[in-house]
Structures are given as structure tokens and as C-alpha cells.
Amino acid sequence: MSSSIQWYPGHIAKAERALKEQLKRVDVVLEVRDARIPLATHHPQTAQWVGAKGRVLVINRLDMITPAARQRWEEWFRMQGEKPYYTDAQHGKGVKAISQAAQDAGAQMNARRRERGMLPRPVRAVVIGFPNVGKSALINRLLNRRVVESAARAGVTRQLRWVRISEEIELLDAPGVIPARIEDDENAFKLAICDDIGEASYDNYLVAAKLVDLLTYLEATSEGIVSLNLLQSRYELNPISTEGDEYLQALAKLRYKGDVERTARQLLTDFRKGLLGQIPLELPPQV
Structure with missing residues (x-):
């Protein structure tokens, strides 16, 4: 992506x-x-x-x-x-x-x-x-x-x-400063997910799908530091076996009458407010 x-x-x-x-x-x-x-x-x-x-x-x-x-x-x-x-x-x-x-x-x-x-x-x-x-x-x-x-x-x-x-x-x-160009796509997505970059620069659907992919990856690799229990109990839908965009489509059908844009916004807002738990999106590089 x-x-x-x-x-x-x-x-x-x-x-x-x-x-x-x-x-x-x-x-x-x-x-x-x-x-x-x-x-x-x-x-x-x-x-x-x-x-x-x-x-x-x-x-x-x-x-x-x-x-x-x-x-x-x-x-x-x-x-x-x-x-x-x-x-x-x-x-x-x-x-x-x-x-x-x-x-x-x-x-x-x-x-x-x-x-x-x-x-x-x-x-x-x-x-x-x-x-x-x-x-x-x-x-x-x-x-x-x-x-x-x-x-x-x-x-x-x-x-x-x-x-x-x-x-x-x-x-x-001083006002926030960002690089004139963000070279790393992964970083750009993380900044968008955390709302540390202007909203006009990204598509909520792509960013929310990326968030789901990132969360499932972190849960699988973080040795228990990242847990998706709160996300699962909040939406009553397990993201583990699906890609991020498939999860958004399924969640939209289940909760928001098929409105994927609304679903994406809700997911991002819930993450930013800490309603999905205390979740780091980065862990230190393996030394």
C-alpha cells in the first residue's frame, strides 16, 4: 500500500x-x-x-x-x-x-x-x-x-x-516542525494514525486499514506488550485472521450500515482517545 x-x-x-x-x-x-x-x-x-x-x-x-x-x-x-x-x-x-x-x-x-x-x-x-x-x-x-x-x-x-x-x-x-518530505511510508502512516500530521494529507480509510494491520502484527510479535482484547470487546469482531481493509468492510457491515468512511473515522478516534487500550505503535529495534 x-x-x-x-x-x-x-x-x-x-x-x-x-x-x-x-x-x-x-x-x-x-x-x-x-x-x-x-x-x-x-x-x-x-x-x-x-x-x-x-x-x-x-x-x-x-x-x-x-x-x-x-x-x-x-x-x-x-x-x-x-x-x-x-x-x-x-x-x-x-x-x-x-x-x-x-x-x-x-x-x-x-x-x-x-x-x-x-x-x-x-x-x-x-x-x-x-x-x-x-x-x-x-x-x-x-x-x-x-x-x-x-x-x-x-x-x-x-x-x-x-x-x-x-x-x-x-x-x-515554536510551531510543530516536520520534514519537508517524509521518506518512510511506514512513518507517514504512523504519524497519520496518531494525528501528528494534518488531516488533509491522508485518506482515513487507508490509514485505519493500516492501523489494523499494524495492531495485528504487533500483537503477534510484541511478546504480550500489545493486546487487542479491548478492540475485540469494543467492536465484537476479531481482526486476527483478516487484512485491515477486509476488517473495516466487515466492521462497517456489522456496526455502521456499511459506511466504511464512518467506520474508519471511528476506529482512528477510538485509538487516539486510548479507548482501545495503551498501545505503542513502535517497539525498539532489535539490538
């Missing part, structure tokens, strides 16, 4: 140019990824943007994956020499540690300033990541107040602006 899911609206291209400009003034980069797809939500240019700055890796939406999946990812990231911070920004879990990590990363910058006879200043941090991975929710939690509009759809933040978190930290809220 070819995806041809591509989404790069003008405001994102413009935001990326502005972000590159502002990065010169930033000390610490907070890179936010989606816990369900931490590899697909890694922007290939992040390392280039971070350069020699401090970086804090934030894996958000922790509430949407199982503890067993989190443990696997923690081990994998550790083997890559990374220290991920897990958050559920919607409910404020893990946010304090992010604030502390940003401050710690900035402390080195202020130590260098002192050596050069300059006064310390607040750490300047930027939050980057794909659209809709929870950056705005994280910023609002860091600030303890709602200053940034956040919504459950990709591409709400359009402007770059600085907000002061405390005496120690200033934060740049």
Missing part, C-alpha cells in the same frame, strides 16, 4: 525558517516526541539544530503506552547513550523533572558566562517537535497557567514567541 502522505503547509515552512533564526539565541533544546511512535516523531534535522547546545529528550503521552513498553524504550535509549524524560503533559506528570533538566543544562552555559566575566542570565530553552505531540500542553504545565493555545489537532501553534517560566528559564514556543 503506497502512502503518498505528504503534508508541509506554508506556515510550517515559514515557522522552520523563523526557528532556525531564533535557535542562535537558544541555550537548551527540549525535543518532544510521541511515546507511541518515538522514532517516527524524531525530526532528522534535530541534531543539526541542537549542535553544541544542551538537549533534553521528552517522551510525551506516557499514559498511552504500557509500562512494559516504556521499560523497553528506556533500556533502548540508554543503550544509545540517551536519557529520556517521560511526561503526560495533559495531566502534568513528569513535568517538574523537565524544568529541572532544562535548568541543569543551562547551568553549564552560565558557568561559561561567569568564566568570561559576564553576568548569569535566564536559560533560553526552545520546545521543538512534530505538530500535536503535546508541546503546548507541556509549556502550559511548565508555566502553571494556560498561555499557549493547545488543541488535539496538528498545526495549532503558528507563531514563535518567548514566554518567561521563572527567574531561571525563558521558553520559546
Whole structure:
């Protein structure tokens, strides 16, 4: 199944140019990824943007994956020499540690300033990541107040602006950035399934069929980490022996008077709301 899911609206291209400009003034980069797809939500240019700055890796939406999946990812990231911070920004879990990590990363910058006879200043941090991975929710939690509009759809933040978190930290809220071209079809589908890319870029039916195929594959290969029990009890239809599109057709007949578009939308919405359970769509590559 070819995806041809591509989404790069003008405001994102413009935001990326502005972000590159502002990065010169930033000390610490907070890179936010989606816990369900931490590899697909890694922007290939992040390392280039971070350069020699401090970086804090934030894996958000922790509430949407199982503890067993989190443990696997923690081990994998550790083997890559990374220290991920897990958050559920919607409910404020893990946010304090992010604030502390940003401050710690900035402390080195202020130590260098002192050596050069300059006064310390607040750490300047930027939050980057794909659209809709929870950056705005994280910023609002860091600030303890709602200053940034956040919504459950990709591409709400359009402007770059600085907000002061405390005496120690200033934060740049940047719109979601995505690669101008997504090379990997699998990743494009995962971004669409998780709603981390604009809806105009994909066909709900193809994406929902892909979700079913992915779930049946993960249940078969994840050694018990991914379970489809909730999906089965919710729709009273077992997807195991069918292809994704056949499953959608059968489910449409059973529940939605044959309306496959409505069926596809419902399935995607249920997955995104966590009604099918805590399901990671990626597990660490076998090392």
C-alpha cells in the first residue's frame, strides 16, 4: 500500500525558517516526541539544530503506552547513550523533572558566562517537535497557567514567541516542525494514525486499514506488550485472521450500515482517545 502522505503547509515552512533564526539565541533544546511512535516523531534535522547546545529528550503521552513498553524504550535509549524524560503533559506528570533538566543544562552555559566575566542570565530553552505531540500542553504545565493555545489537532501553534517560566528559564514556543518530505511510508502512516500530521494529507480509510494491520502484527510479535482484547470487546469482531481493509468492510457491515468512511473515522478516534487500550505503535529495534 503506497502512502503518498505528504503534508508541509506554508506556515510550517515559514515557522522552520523563523526557528532556525531564533535557535542562535537558544541555550537548551527540549525535543518532544510521541511515546507511541518515538522514532517516527524524531525530526532528522534535530541534531543539526541542537549542535553544541544542551538537549533534553521528552517522551510525551506516557499514559498511552504500557509500562512494559516504556521499560523497553528506556533500556533502548540508554543503550544509545540517551536519557529520556517521560511526561503526560495533559495531566502534568513528569513535568517538574523537565524544568529541572532544562535548568541543569543551562547551568553549564552560565558557568561559561561567569568564566568570561559576564553576568548569569535566564536559560533560553526552545520546545521543538512534530505538530500535536503535546508541546503546548507541556509549556502550559511548565508555566502553571494556560498561555499557549493547545488543541488535539496538528498545526495549532503558528507563531514563535518567548514566554518567561521563572527567574531561571525563558521558553520559546515554536510551531510543530516536520520534514519537508517524509521518506518512510511506514512513518507517514504512523504519524497519520496518531494525528501528528494534518488531516488533509491522508485518506482515513487507508490509514485505519493500516492501523489494523499494524495492531495485528504487533500483537503477534510484541511478546504480550500489545493486546487487542479491548478492540475485540469494543467492536465484537476479531481482526486476527483478516487484512485491515477486509476488517473495516466487515466492521462497517456489522456496526455502521456499511459506511466504511464512518467506520474508519471511528476506529482512528477510538485509538487516539486510548479507548482501545495503551498501545505503542513502535517497539525498539532489535539490538
